[in-house]
Amino acid sequence: FLYLSPLGEKISGKALNSCFEYMERVNGGNGITRIENVCEEELKFFPEDKYSFVKKYDEYCYCRNDIVGLKGNKLKSKRHAYNQFVKKHSFRYAPYEKSMKEECDRLYDIWADDKRKKSSDDIYLHMIDENRTVHSLALEYFEELSLAGRVVFVGDEIKAYSLGYEISKDVFCVLFEITDVKIDGISVFIFREFCNDAILKKYKLINVMDDFCMENVKETKMSFRPTKMIPSYIIKKSEQ
Numbered sequence: 001f002l003y004l005s006p007l008g009e010k011i012s013g014k015a016l017n018s019c020f021e022y023m024e025r026v027n028g029g030n031g032i033t034r035i036e037n038v039c040e041e042e043l044k045f046f047p048e049d050k051y052s053f054v055k056k057y058d059e060y061c062y063c064r065n066d067i068v069g070l071k072g073n074k075l076k077s078k079r080h081a082y083n084q085f086v087k088k089h090s091f092r093y094a095p096y097e098k099s100m101k102e103e104c105d106r107l108y109d110i111w112a113d114d115k116r117k118k119s120s121d122d123i124y125l126h127m128i129d130e131n132r133t134v135h136s137l138a139l140e141y142f143e144e145l146s147l148a149g150r151v152v153f154v155g156d157e158i159k160a161y162s163l164g165y166e167i168s169k170d171v172f173c174v175l176f177e178i179t180d181v182k183i184d185g186i187s188v189f190i191f192r193e194f195c196n197d198a199i200l201k202k203y204k205l206i207n208v209m210d211d212f213c214m215e216n217v218k219e220t221k222m223s224f225r226p227t228k229m230i231p232s233y234i235i236k237k238s239e240q
Helices: 013-027 040-045 064-069 073-088 098-118 122-140 186-195 215-222
Strands: 035-039 051-063 091-095 148-154 157-166 171-179 205-207 228-237
Touching (some): 064 186, 091 186
């Protein structure tokens, strides 16, 4: 299936036909061919005579200024984690470059090994394995996909990376974030720094997508106190 709609300002019928034809060849007509994480604004590109849609899960959106400021009691623990990371580590926040891909791939493997040890959920474990390929492709083709990427070095090693893209003139989506789980506060640090990055300052909202109906993911995303929840949809071809 397609994890996101075809990227670009407009979604053409030709692009959609190509995507569905490819997925149907791979899937062999077993009914799983679909596009996920389609936002309401994109539904207009899917004619009702050709496509059907169902509501998926709500996506978490934060006010960018709230994440940058980390102010108030509601974000006190995040502010503490951020400050502790800054105090304890020699670090460098930098734009992602393709020469960093191999090191980011290794970081994903380290992160994935830790997650596998802590979970027995078959769906979650399967997603970890599938996303290894997705992340690697995004890191390889980030320029062609118009993805913005940032990394955090601790000492001389990359210990966090994040990639995202523009959804609309007001909304930026943080698509991936992987960190060394042994380093306290680094996940808050890269999220806050990415939101404060010069290339994101024009956006009002930061979308971090859904929680996959997983309680641990939900808990983490709720802990940043979302400003609002935005519905997303799954698109399939209408049955003829």
